[in-house]
Amino acid sequence: MPRDLRALPKANLHLHLTGSMRPSTAAELAGYYGLPPLPAVPIEPGVVHGWDAFQARYDTARAAVRSADDIARVVREAVEQDAADGVGWTELQVDPTSYAGWLGSLEAVVEALLDAVRGLPAGVVLAASWGAEPAHAERIAGLAVKYAPDGVLGFGLSNDERRGRVRDFVPAFRLVTDAGLGRVPHAGFYEGAWHVRECVELLGATRIGHGLTSLEDPAVVALLAERQVALEVCPTSYPPFGVASALNAVPALLADGVPVALATDDPLLFGVGMVGQYEMARQVCSDDALARIAATSLRASHAPAALKRQLLDGVQAWLSG
Numbered sequence: 001m002p003r004d005l006r007a008l009p010k011a012n013l014h015l016h017l018t019g020s021m022r023p024s025t026a027a028e029l030a031g032y033y034g035l036p037p038l039p040a041v042p043i044e045p046g047v048v049h050g051w052d053a054f055q056a057r058y059d060t061a062r063a064a065v066r067s068a069d070d071i072a073r074v075v076r077e078a079v080e081q082d083a084a085d086g087v088g089w090t091e092l093q094v095d096p097t098s099y100a101g102w103l104g105s106l107e108a109v110v111e112a113l114l115d116a117v118r119g120l121p122a123g124v125v126l127a128a129s130w131g132a133e134p135a136h137a138e139r140i141a142g143l144a145v146k147y148a149p150d151g152v153l154g155f156g157l158s159n160d161e162r163r164g165r166v167r168d169f170v171p172a173f174r175l176v177t178d179a180g181l182g183r184v185p186h187a188g189f190y191e192g193a194w195h196v197r198e199c200v201e202l203l204g205a206t207r208i209g210h211g212l213t214s215l216e217d218p219a220v221v222a223l224l225a226e227r228q229v230a231l232e233v234c235p236t237s238y239p240p241f242g243v244a245s246a247l248n249a250v251p252a253l254l255a256d257g258v259p260v261a262l263a264t265d266d267p268l269l270f271g272v273g274m275v276g277q278y279e280m281a282r283q284v285c286s287d288d289a290l291a292r293i294a295a296t297s298l299r300a301s302h303a304p305a306a307l308k309r310q311l312l313d314g315v316q317a318w319l320s321g
């Protein structure tokens, strides 16, 4: 009998608020607000899509999240879903810009998120879009700092990385670095290894969302291993876009000492939760390697120390069970 991946304690470090929604919740909220139903998921094996097909679906789903109650529901359901997959700690990455129009201000969105995670094994990472004006990214980074005492864990850059220049976001990341917060930009998805290097060296990234193209340059792989910058690898996020395969990349990264965590990114778009990501990785990883990945996800998380220790003990118990 293979070990049960649900019983392996793990953290989900890369999950977007809208992308975390259950399809039934997205449909229900859309109906409530009189919005059209979501476009069909454009995922077929072997078919490569541009970013826009996914962005359209994402934008439609996001338009149905309009109140603090909606945010609380989506967060609660995301954490429940993760918990059912053995996730002991979830970090939700949210660009508050998209919701601020409905809730009244960026601050109102952040406060709704922090209320939503209170009491749950989960935390909030604020993000700006790679396509945002650098001044707006600084504004959101400033909010991450302002709300750090209330539980904001870090700051990231999401969306299509080709839309911005790394050096333009140095001031935003300086703010969160000075405050000791996590720095978690998406990088190395479309752009090459140079992009990951710039995010580590210029932005002080403490983790990288995706980052598989780092394998194109052994020096960048060595940099990630030396600084122990974890990659948040989301196996189902790559095939629809025709970018690097996680199944090729994960064993190579592990062999070179790069910390690898698995995450779900947008289950609403890609249809797969945490156990599904580990099942995919199991095609190329031993249980030892899967346990190492789970332990990395916990170590690279911002979970409270006692919880982290307890979950790490659970990883050992899973492996010796």
Ligand SMILES: [Zn+2]
Pocket: 014, 016, 158, 159, 186, 209, 265
């Ligand atoms: Zn993402």
